[in-house]
Amino acid sequence: xxxxxxxxxxxxxxxxxxxxxxxAKQADIVARFNxxxxxxxxxxxxxxxxGSQTFKLHLIPSGVVHAHTSGILGSGMVVNPATFFAELxxxxxxxxxxxxxxxxxxxxxxxxxxxxxxxxxxxxxxxxSGQIGTTGRGIGPAYTDRAARRGLRLQDxxxxxxxxxxxxxxxxxxxxxxxxxxxxxxxxxxxAKDYNDFAARLAPYISDTGLQAWLALxxxxxxxAEGAQGTLLDLDAGTYPFVTSSxxxxxxxxxxxxxxxxxxxxxxxxxxxxxxxxxxxxFPTELEGEAATRLRGTGANPWDEFGTTTGRPRxxxxxxxxxLRYAVRLNGLTEIMMTKLDVLSGLEKIRxxxxxxxxxxxxxxxxxGPADLSPFKPxxxxxxxxxxxxxxxxxxxxxxxxxxxxxxxxxxxxGVPIGQVxxxxxxGQVVDVAA
Ligand code: IMP
Numbered sequence: 001x002x003x004x005x006x007x008x009x010x011x012x013x014x015x016x017x018x019x020x021x022x023x024a025k026q027a028d029i030v031a032r033f034n035x036x037x038x039x040x041x042x043x044x045x046x047x048x049x050x051g052s053q054t055f056k057l058h059l060i061p062s063g064v065v066h067a068h069t070s071g072i073l074g075s076g077m078v079v080n081p082a083t084f085f086a087e088l089x090x091x092x093x094x095x096x097x098x099x100x101x102x103x104x105x106x107x108x109x110x111x112x113x114x115x116x117x118x119x120x121x122x123x124x125x126x127x128x129s130g131q132i133g134t135t136g137r138g139i140g141p142a143y144t145d146r147a148a149r150r151g152l153r154l155q156d157x158x159x160x161x162x163x164x165x166x167x168x169x170x171x172x173x174x175x176x177x178x179x180x181x182x183x184x185x186x187x188x189x190x191x192a193k194d195y196n197d198f199a200a201r202l203a204p205y206i207s208d209t210g211l212q213a214w215l216a217l218x219x220x221x222x223x224x225a226e227g228a229q230g231t232l233l234d235l236d237a238g239t240y241p242f243v244t245s246s247x248x249x250x251x252x253x254x255x256x257x258x259x260x261x262x263x264x265x266x267x268x269x270x271x272x273x274x275x276x277x278x279x280x281x282x283f284p285t286e287l288e289g290e291a292a293t294r295l296r297g298t299g300a301n302p303w304d305e306f307g308t309t310t311g312r313p314r315x316x317x318x319x320x321x322x323x324l325r326y327a328v329r330l331n332g333l334t335e336i337m338m339t340k341l342d343v344l345s346g347l348e349k350i351r352x353x354x355x356x357x358x359x360x361x362x363x364x365x366x367x368x369g370p371a372d373l374s375p376f377k378p379x380x381x382x383x384x385x386x387x388x389x390x391x392x393x394x395x396x397x398x399x400x401x402x403x404x405x406x407x408x409x410x411x412x413x414x415g416v417p418i419g420q421v422x423x424x425x426x427x428g429q430v431v432d433v434a435a
Pocket of ligand 1: 011012013038039040132133134135136137138139140228229233242243244245278279280
């Protein structure tokens with residue numbers, strides 16, 4: 001009964017998509033469990049005869065590009081039907097055969113509506129200088145409605161006799177908040193009509209996906225849980241309030257899929273070889289100026305550090321070992337996959353934060369979680385860099401000694417093994433780390 005969970009150990013954008021792509025080859029079911037279309041995974045679809053096509057998936061599990069898999073959008077998610085159908089149509093156009101027979105959404109997932117998106121933007125504006133830097137996709141307001149027990153679940157869309165009225169009431173309530181924030185109200189009838197159309201198209205996709213995952217696991221099939229965002233953006237465990245409104249951690253995977261803990265086989269934490277963040281919030285190892293541009297790239301390449309969903313330049317910094325240890329503990333990681341090691345090539349020295357200092361005291365663990373990191377100054381260890389381009393290397397023994405040394409040091413700090421490192425953006429550019 002193997003359930004493998006992939007989570008980000010940082011603030012998202014660790015390159016989970018490519019690890020999922022690798023692991024999906026052995027999975028029967030690929031499942032998203034948290035968030036919505038705030039995530040962004042770049043996938044490449046290979047079609048016989050017409051080569052490869054690369055595009056971004058924000059909502060549908062990226063493992064579905066492998067034809068043998070089935071996809072699940074779990075109960076922990078918030079689903080914008082407009083995005084869902086746009087992605088479905090893009091996949092179909094790319095030659096991926098996909099429909100209700102191999103893609104299902106949990107009846108208990110919540111709907112995102114245009115009212116949620118409008119509220120997200122209006123609330124963000126109202127925060128003024130305290131902005132979180134949300135993706136504007138309506139994530140926070142949709143989860144707020146869920147917690148306030150007034151949300152619209154996918155299940156509601158199945159009963160068309162009441163759905164229209166529920167939508168009207170939802171938009172009317174949101175309009176009151178929008179007007180209070182000084183924003184134009186939405187046309188409730190128009191929104192309700194659009195969602196009535198979506199409801200008809202959504203119906204064959206809605207079921208009890210937790211039951212399906214459980215039955216598949218009982219038959220010995222493999223389920224791969226695809227985390228979106230990262231540990232430090234977790235609503236409870238992250239750098240609150242600069243977090244998303246869901247639980248991108250391993251515990252969130254269980255609740256967000258409707259499964260218990262027994263089937264877990266591996267919990268794989270994806271870690272970039274350095275640290276990045278989009279949006280506001282603490283970032284102790286952040287770099288500025290030239291050094292930052294060096295790690296971020298200029299945006300000329302699709303893999304440079306600019307947001308997949310919003311295009312915003314990402315903040316960048318040195319790998320933070322204190323936060324990595326925290327992510328290992330919090331998720332119960334069995335292993336780490338490291339991405340983007342090649343980006344560090346050419347640096348004279350590479351720094352890793354191994355502990356924090358505050359008030360003359362050294363901390364290897366966070367005393368009160370990551371919400372308030374302002375008192376802490378990173379303590380760095382400096383490692384020798386390497387000059388060789390790693391992108392054409394495939395074997396551990398071909399990596400420069402300094403690159404091997406960097407990986408070994410990160411393993412020591414994290415306390416779990418690193419299974420693989422990626423050394424370039426293409427599928428094959430991965431090196432297995434020697435045991
Ligand atoms: P929200 O999820 O749109 O509410 O945004 C809340 C915070 O999470 C903001 O700082 C976003 O930049 C961040 N965030 C949300 N989704 C992602 C993601 O997929 N990658 C990186 N950051 C994200």
